[in-house]
Amino acid sequence: MRIRGDYHMHSRYSGDSNNDLEAIVQRAIEIGLEEIAITDHGPSHNGYGIKRIEYGVLRREIDHLNEKYPQIKVLLGLEANILGVDGRIDLDEEMRGMNDWVNAGYHFGSNLKMDYKIHLDNIFSKFSKKIHNRALKTNTEAMISAMRNNKINMITHPGAKGPIDIAAVAKAAAETGTMLEINNSHGHLTTDEIVIAMQFPVKFVLNSDAHKIEDIGKVEDSISRVIEAGLDPKRVYNIIEE
Ligand SMILES: [Zn+2]
Ligand SMILES: [Zn+2]
Known part of the structure; x- marks a missing residue:
């Protein structure tokens, strides 16, 4: 099994990557990819986000x-940030008019304005069952509203930065035609989460989330999770079976 395209990677337009665009393209060609998406962090991510004007x-x-x-x-x-329970993401109409592919995910560094409590709950969710449950409810609601209110190709690393109800997210993803990512770098979806999500007619996609050139196209760990979960490779958008 290998992938024909990698739909999640960062360039020097993200604050946490130095990857030169041409070097990215040359590396992707070298390893035999047919398609890639450059998905820098959305502009509301403090420090890491692409400057709106640079898009x-x-x-x-x-x-x-x-x-x-x-x-x-x-x-x-773009790897847009999910900004609140109302499903806002940091991709405006002008940016949408320019782009070809939209990822959305939740990140601690994003500027939530009124919804900053989501960050606190996610940070402290490990220490208290009550906070965990509150964070799970909020994160799930935010992710589902983001899918219902925006055309999104894929949710990045679902569950990696805060707890979610994976069944509810997978159901909404199937209904809205949004794919769920099996992210090689972040460990989510986990094998157990794939097993739950695959009960719904949702599509999956494997990506590197590369911040370094050598990580582009690397999805070995994601492929292991697909195999462990018993997920039919035909349900994965970018797998080529050989
Ligand atoms: Zn991310
Ligand atoms: Zn990313």
Whole structure:
């Protein structure tokens, strides 16, 4: 099993990666990928997010690379932040008009404004059952509203940064045509979470979430979880069976 495309990776437009765009494309070609999405952190992520004004610059850089390297398709994506229970994400209409692919996920560093309590609950959820349950309810509600209110290709690392009701998320993902990620770097979905999610007619996608060039296309750990869970590879968007 291998993947034909990697739909989650960061470039130097994210505060936590130094990856040069052309180096990303060259590496992706070298390892035989046919398609990649550049998915930098959404602009409301403090310190790590792409500057709103740079999104158009990134679009032009990607257009140029697509012309220079016709052997691969490079998509402009975003790893938008889920910002609150109302399902807001930090992708505005102008950015949406420019891009080809939308990931959304929950991150501690995002600017939640009125919903900052979500961060506190997720940080302290390990220490108290009551806080854990409250965080689980809020995170699940936020993720489901994000899928219902926005066209999103994929939810990144579901459950990695705070507890969620995976069955409820998978059901909403199936209803809204949103894929769930089996993230190689973050360990989520876990094997157990895949087993629960696959009871719903949802599609999955395996990604590296590379912040370094050498990690692009690396999904060995995700593939092990697919096998352990007994998930039919046909339900995974980017798997090629050989
Ligand atoms: Zn992430
Ligand atoms: Zn990421």
